Amino acid sequence: MAKARIRNRVRELREARGLTQAELAARSGCTRQTIIMLEKEKYVPSLSLAFAVAAVLGDRVEEVFQPEGSSG
Template sequence: MGRIENRIRRLRFDNNEMTQEELAQRAGCTRQTIIALEQGKYVPSIELAFRVAGVFGVSLEEVFQYEDS
């Protein structure tokens, strides 16, 4: 299998301390989803992953990393 980790929280703070609410709106999801993603409660769909990366203007792989195991 493998794990997916993400740097959403760090990217939010690096981007002018963007709030969860603002990120959610710009990524087209709810605040609850951002919270769950930051806490690793679940892994995003690939669409949402692309949109979140788009908000920060970085590649998907700069936000989400796959770790083998």
Template sequence: MRNRLRELRSARGWTQEELGRRLGVSRQAVIALETDKHDPSLDLAYRIAALFGEPVEAIFENPHAAG
């Protein structure tokens, strides 16, 4: 699932490790999310959206969206 996680993290000057700490996940999990090797759970996607103050849809591409 494509996402804007790296862009949002970089804009705040956070390292992958710092983002992981803020989300309660490992740096490796952040890497997997940023490189589209792993899709977040629904809970994690909502925590990410809350942390960045954006709706989930503004961060993660919906692979099932029409068009």
């Protein structure tokens, strides 16, 4: 598959907003575990979660998540 590795700035953005993992998880409707895994790039989230997280972080999906080799 074209499962390009996807980088994300969740942690960076989360801390910039002064949110804890638990806070972000609660607001984006997932568990803390999921946020941890996301920050550690253990896997690629679903588009749903990506939208939810991006919304909480106040950025667009394209800003928070970027396929490997995307212009910033």
